[in-house]
Amino acid sequence: MSRADTTERELTAGLFLGSSTTQAYRTAMEQAHQAVTDVYLERATPYSGRSPEQLAFEDREMLPEEGQGLTATIESVAQTVVANSVGTSHPACVAHLQCPPMIPALAAEVLISATNQSLDSWDQAPAATVLETRLIEELADVFGYGDDADGVFTTGGTQSNFMGLLLARNRVLDERFDHDAQVDGLPPAADSLCILCSADAHFTARQAAAQLGLGESAIVSIPTDEHHRLSIDALDSTLTELADSDRQPFALVGTAGTTDFGSIDPLAQLGARAREHDLWFHVDAAYGGALALSDRHREKLRGIETADSIAVDFHKLFYQPLSCGAFLLRDGTHYRYIDRNAAYLNPESDDAAHLVSKSVQTSRRFDALKPYIAFRTLGRDGFGELIDYTLDLATAVAERIEDDPAFELKHEPTLNAVVFRYRPPTDSEEAINDRIRDRLRADGTAMIARTTIDGETCLKFTLLNPRTTVDNVEEILTAIKRHGMALSTGERTEYTRGTKR
Numbered sequence: 001m002s003r004a005d006t007t008e009r010e011l012t013a014g015l016f017l018g019s020s021t022t023q024a025y026r027t028a029m030e031q032a033h034q035a036v037t038d039v040y041l042e043r044a045t046p047y048s049g050r051s052p053e054q055l056a057f058e059d060r061e062m063l064p065e066e067g068q069g070l071t072a073t074i075e076s077v078a079q080t081v082v083a084n085s086v087g088t089s090h091p092a093c094v095a096h097l098q099c100p101p102m103i104p105a106l107a108a109e110v111l112i113s114a115t116n117q118s119l120d121s122w123d124q125a126p127a128a129t130v131l132e133t134r135l136i137e138e139l140a141d142v143f144g145y146g147d148d149a150d151g152v153f154t155t156g157g158t159q160s161n162f163m164g165l166l167l168a169r170n171r172v173l174d175e176r177f178d179h180d181a182q183v184d185g186l187p188p189a190a191d192s193l194c195i196l197c198s199a200d201a202h203f204t205a206r207q208a209a210a211q212l213g214l215g216e217s218a219i220v221s222i223p224t225d226e227h228h229r230l231s232i233d234a235l236d237s238t239l240t241e242l243a244d245s246d247r248q249p250f251a252l253v254g255t256a257g258t259t260d261f262g263s264i265d266p267l268a269q270l271g272a273r274a275r276e277h278d279l280w281f282h283v284d285a286a287y288g289g290a291l292a293l294s295d296r297h298r299e300k301l302r303g304i305e306t307a308d309s310i311a312v313d314f315h316k317l318f319y320q321p322l323s324c325g326a327f328l329l330r331d332g333t334h335y336r337y338i339d340r341n342a343a344y345l346n347p348e349s350d351d352a353a354h355l356v357s358k359s360v361q362t363s364r365r366f367d368a369l370k371p372y373i374a375f376r377t378l379g380r381d382g383f384g385e386l387i388d389y390t391l392d393l394a395t396a397v398a399e400r401i402e403d404d405p406a407f408e409l410k411h412e413p414t415l416n417a418v419v420f421r422y423r424p425p426t427d428s429e430e431a432i433n434d435r436i437r438d439r440l441r442a443d444g445t446a447m448i449a450r451t452t453i454d455g456e457t458c459l460k461f462t463l464l465n466p467r468t469t470v471d472n473v474e475e476i477l478t479a480i481k482r483h484g485m486a487l488s489t490g491e492r493t494e495y496t497r498g499t500k501r
């Protein structure tokens with residue numbers, strides 16, 4: 001008898017899902033859940049304060065010769081990795097667009113990974129393919145698209161922005177140059193192509209230009225107005241200048257929610273300019289797209305329905321765990337610009353819907369199940385209220401900062417990002433805002449972000465968490481002043497790691 005016959009039971013004991021291993025599965029999941037509840041959620045501070053050097057795991061073999069068993073491994077991961085992970089659900093974790101994941105989506109993750117459907121072809125994910133398709137239809141409707149719309153779930157804004165610009169590039173080469181970029185690559189004339197976006201657009205527009213063979217120099221950056229929105233006057237004069245040059249704009253990227261300020265470009269006006277100048281209009285709504293669910297704030301997205309394509313992220317203001325985004329296309333027939341058939345996945349003879357042809361990925365997770373479960377659980381109203389709360393919180397925090405002479409508010413928040421500076425009582429300390437942020441992380445008090453405006457370092461709160469209150473933020477502001485005072489007077493402060501606040 002071969003080894004394959006005799007040792008099957010021993011080889012797989014407790015490793016794979018089956019009717020005989022349900023207990024092993026439950027035990028493993030229970031231990032993982034306990035690591036979350038007992039180690040991660042019980043921690044008093046949003047970070048342990050450990051430095052990269054302290055996290056080197058030098059005593060740990062990554063691939064030991066002999067297995068240590070699951071129980072011991074999870075236990076050690078809980079103490080070393082989970083204990084030193086950023087507390088994304090902690091009310092004082094207010095740094096980046098990294099959301100506290102909501103519980104319905106965490107339950108969805110269990111179903112997604114256990115069933116392991118792959119969204120590339122229908123036969124690998126029958127119900128999942130249909131559900132994702134239906135959800136895309138519904139989302140298209142939420143953003144004001146009609147019945148011709150299409151789209152696909154993505155890893156996030158980076159991939160969705162890439163897809164928008166990929167379709168835009170292939171379309172312009174087809175329509176203006178009668179050139180098939182899919183087959184023949186870039187023609188010499190592609191040197192003249194350029195993409196317009198605001199100076200505050202996400203860096204992934206530039207990255208996509210590079211990846212698409214147009215080069216970063218294909219980006220024409222339009223100045224912003226005093227609210228950090230793309231300036232229409234500047235756009236108009238740029239379009240006039242370009243018309244007299246040998247450069248050809250083919251795409252216009254609008255941003256609905258810039259990463260730093262949450263600013264929303266004047267989308268309706270951008271849409272009108274795009275139509276007038278035959279530009280593909282892509283809206284990067286990775287951050288601000290969630291406003292579509294808010295009765296109070298939806299109006300801020302007016303004009304998004306005129307976009308040829310939209311990027312929206314569910315792992316930001318929709319509170320889904322990473323990663324989860326969508327790419328939406330106003331006219332689904334535009335997918336023809338990236339048509340591709342693999343005989344074993346989506347042969348031309350096959351009528352079934354194979355989502356591989358709508359994505360730049362092949363094997364793909366069933367991430368659509370997360371927002372589906374969350375939407376069904378909360379409804380539009382429930383989501384809208386969460387979003388409204390965090391926008392109100394940002395307004396309240398901005399007022400509080402403005403009233404305090406120790407701070408300088410840098411803008412009125414549009415979404416839930418608040419950018420400000422600590423004003424040192426003396427000019428002695430140059431990098432004081434940077435150092436305050438580092439100290440808050442090191443003593444575990446709060447995770448906050450920094451950004452640079454006109455060469456000046458500023459601090460940033462991204463108030464995504466609906467469990468964060470004005471009082472929580474008040475405590476962070478007090479800590480900022482305490483550190484700021486200590487740093488600017490050169491006084492030594494003693495601070496203890498991980499003390500309960």
Ligand SMILES: *Cc1c(COP(=O)(O)O)cnc(C)c1O
Nearest residue numbers: 156157158159202257259286287
């Ligand atoms: C986060 C973000 C991106 C990048 O999206 P990922 O989901 O991180 O890939 C792009 N644009 C904007 C405006 C963003 O906020």
